[in-house]
Amino acid sequence: MRLLPVVALIALVVVPAPAAAAQPAGCDPLGSGTGECLLPFPNDWHTRPDPATPTGRRLALTPDVLPRNALGSAPNPTPWNRADGFSPGSTLIAHVPGLDPATSGLAPVTDIGRSLDADAPVVLLDAATGERWPHWAELDANDPQRRALLVHPARNLRDGHRYVVALRGLRDAAGGAIVPNPAFARVAGPDLAEDDPLRARQQQLRPALAALAAHGVDPRAAHVAWDFTVASTRSLTGDLFTIRDDALRELGSRAPASTVTGVTDFTPEQDARIAREITGRVTVPSYLTLPGGLPGSVLRRASDGTPRRSLFGPVDAQFRCEVPRSAFAQPSWPALYGHGLLGSRSEVGAGNVKAMAAEHGFTFCATDWIGMAQDDIPVVLAALADITLFAAIPERSQQGILNAIFVGRALAHPQGLVAHQAFRTDDGRPLVDTTRPLVFDGNSQGGILGGALVAASPDVRTAVLGVTGMNYGVLLNRSSDFAPFHQVLDLSYPDRLRQQVVLQLLQLLWDRGETNGYANHLGDRRVLMHIAFGDHQVANVAADVEARTIGARLVTPALAPGRSPDRVPHWGIEPARLPHAGSAMVVWDSGTPAPPTTNTPPTEPEYGRDPHSDPRSSVDARRQKAAFLTTGLVVDVCGGAPCTAPPTG
Template identity: 30%
Template sequence: MNRTWLILVSGLLISACSESGTSGTAGSGGTGGAGGSAVAYPLLDCDPLVPEFCGYPFPSNVYTVEDSSTASGRRVSFGDELLRNNDSTPWDYSDGFSAGSPILTYLPRATDAVFGGVTDIDQSLSAASPTMILDAQTGDLIPHFAQVDTQALQLPGAKPEESSSMLRPVVRLRDNARYIVAFRNVTDPEGAAIAPSEAFAALRDGTASNDESVETRRELYEDIFEKIEAKGWSRDEIQIAWDFNTASDENNTRWLLHMRDTAFELIGEDGPEYTITSVEESTDDGAIDPTNIAFRIFGTFRVPLFMTSPEAGSLLLLDENEMPMINEETPWADIPFEALIPQSATAENPAATIEYGHGLFGEKEQIQSGHFRSFMNEYNYAFFGADLQGMSDPDEEAVTAALTAGKFSSVQTMWDRLHQGFLNHLVMLRMMKTSFARDPMFGQYIKADETYYHGISQGGIMGAVILATSADIDRGALGVMGQPYSFLLFRSVDFEPFRVVIRLFYPDYRTDQLLIGMAQMLWDRVEPNGYSHHIVENNLPGVNPKEVLMRDAIGDHQVLTFAGQIMARTMKAPHLTTGLRDVWGLDTVESTESGSFYTEYDFGLPGQPYCNVPMTMCSDPHGDLRKREAARKQLDEFLRNGTGTNYCAPGDADEQQVTALGVCSYPLLSGCEPDETDAQDLCIPDELP
């Protein structure tokens, strides 16, 4: 990520835009509500329920209008003041908000004194909970945790007056559904309950108001209060409440599925065209690894192009129906790939094949890593890799340039290009099973009927989209993964350089949170939150059910383990125990004979922060899990047989032996200093609200 900082310098002198907390004039948002009663909404730019900050509370139906052309019957319509200086185009296609959105509001001088936090999910379902997320149609309470924005309270640059109050659902919300949010009994540093805003008090107490948006919401709020009170809350204790609708499933998946179906129709049953451009054999001078790798193959395969150009920084081409269309001038793109065939593969004993998903802004060459090469030869797998366009090495520069232009909406190129990137991976999988499997030279060394997906870090995260949309594999393994991105980012060391740039132009901490919440709406089209609920069951059209291995490293500096648990809950996977801890909402099992499972490995770190800051203590275990011999055995067994086994045992072949049978802990790898004893030390605020 160091290159990022070189790119940043050119943008530092661009002036930051101003922040405003004024309210807009109410327009008509029409009626709607994907569950519960049909209610009317005003269309607002800024909501006087939170007069201190335009855009809160978020998400909210007051930022939508009726639209009969969408699957949900509504369309998002952000106003200019909420958008700051951003272009609305990326959000104009949305028919609701993300089912993995952070839920954001501002209560002046709020503390987390009454919040149970990420370790007390049960609080959110209890009668005494200070917060509520309610499914307006089913009446179900949604498990979640509440917190304040710790980053706004820490030096350097602490601004406690900008600390948001935030809710994070720990399960994926339903698509095209209406949710009601409420806070009560939240206190300031002196322990006093925070008073509601003037606008909300008028709605709650039935008092007169000169604000047009208050008067137009009287009927709406009677519906909201009725549903909240049905859960045992007293109306007079509520400090703020509102509702929002999640986007439809069609909103999230239609572009990529349309591209997939169009591409495969053009490609035909014989599979995609490919060209081998060069081959390195183990006998060649300078061969990468003669002991493990027989052939290193470089080539390209042809994919229909739906972008304005094949290069980083391009955008999706949409037709008059708002659907992706093929580039008329450049209808096909030649996508580079690399394949490694191990020495263990022979015509009599061909290798199973793995499509590998690389790490953050990485590249296809990551399949060359030494631990992969030895795994390929020991267990007889051939690896194929291609860049995930949109979040590959060339895209990092394009994304950073967009951010340094001071216009967050310019990051649209990343979300757009990820559609093409996923299509490329789907086509490469098809190539591995069809045209390349018939290659006159190398086809004899691979098994077309044993094709799997394996991704780590970004590849583990984004692999969920491939599993949900491909009909060419039955199993996949996702390493150090999680969802959604809006939960991961503020808790990842990888996001820090990008966050610094965002804050140059949007210096209010609340704007940081709002922008990432808005970004989640766009990410849902190209990340697990829009697809993971379709992997195991409720499969998308033309796709078979999958079995998935999910693994996380406790204390990971880059990918938060709690986010991995959300992905596992979304797939209703059991927790294959490693003798470390229970996981909320997951059934614990000792082993599995079939199906998906989630498991965790420990590397001796002192936990992980419960607040929204990255883990920075000790050594980062992010890259350690994949190298453990117990993990390698587990991966091979799962891919081959679909079974889940805990191979952790003292005295195994691993150079860092585990502490006890069935306890997957490697404390010798912690790298902790003597004073690094509690990750919660990272959550101590420098200033209070």
């Protein structure tokens, strides 16, 4: 990706912001002194009652409380304020000067089970059920100065539930007790006078403090405590499911309109695996604001915020399909492929995809993940310079998911693509067996966005998510891919504490276009996760969170003894007994060192070569994927031992 010229251009226009203004009136007084109005985060202080939403609340952010970039630009809060709560995977952020994780006994990523100890210093509590939620806590390793405290849920929080957070027994590096937050000490104490500036905060927090006390946590002994509401299922999935339902209602039982634009036949000498490559387009209803759904589009909305049809008519979802040689003897299985980070449909022509098609009889078709495709790179960079522009990424991505649904329907429908001569032999026999169910295989970004597609598609019930994870708010700091994008973020939001707030605000919108917002609803789908141990691009910890959330079982033994730094490797993921009928996670080990235990990326040479491409390049991994996609069973292809993938490249 040629990003540096764009980064340099942004550098020319980004200048240092003027001195910070006084703390805005809407800031939480519990975060006073941090310089970040939204801290602690996420936080119901920044919501308002709304009886029209499933949670009874709605975000109430204002331009004054949102983080400004280096040019002093105030974000427009409208996209965020459509939500009735916060992300189910939101990282909790607080600033505690002098905090030492080790002496305080915070649960690290290597010992998540410790977070549920009765005396755990971080309490994350479901206010309705009293359930303590597993998590890990760390200081931001990217910030040598203020070092935000980051608390990550070890599995996604429940849609629509309210949670209470308490920090207690915190200590500095010398073991000395850290003085409680002064504002919180007053809020947690006796009733304040009507004219006291903290009176409103005390009244708002009373139910949360009562919930803590009811479940054995003394709020008066806490350093600070606060509460927040997780967005409802309708808030998280409503936009995508609305456009899906509207588009499919009009389509009915028909196949989407499609056109074949190119057919290339290969001799065995030209390509021993693929006999025919087909390109074309499928017509899809558009819900975007710009003609043709161009990059930078957002969803067109009615006055009540509901997505509605574009004024510019439908869009064309361009596709590319790879037909294996075996399909000319026996019709192939219909399959969608999901491409990688800011890539394109052309990745369906990669060697590993061709090998999967040829070895196991799949015709793979791909369309661009618009919103997160190659053409969107300038929009992504601009959005990191000014978060007001960010809604264009997840909202265009939702149209991209709808496009994939339509391409998949066209591929699997008996009157769809198979009706074109390009998808038939010379004597008229179909090259794709439309009596077989449509399946999905995606890698990297194709896996991260693929979970949302699988949740939304009425046709895909079985999928492989390769080298996957979810929740970009957690992934970005831990990905080697993020380095050039981080340059833009450093220019536009140079304060690293502010960056953590920005990443979580972005995740609030990203939930609607990636697996994180849909993971709680993948339980009725069969999903096989293939993970590269020590992956430099998609962090293993994010895959573990996804597996716990969707209820995937772990194929064991997952790693050879001593390979994982965790006290209990893959904590909280139940083992699978093979063959296993249902969702599962398989870890493929190429010998790469274990990844960092901090929120930083593994990079060469310290962390060895990147194993990101190894699982999909393994014959055994492809054999396991094919068995799963065609039978729904996870089978043993590693002889009862930990799975290993030969290094590639």
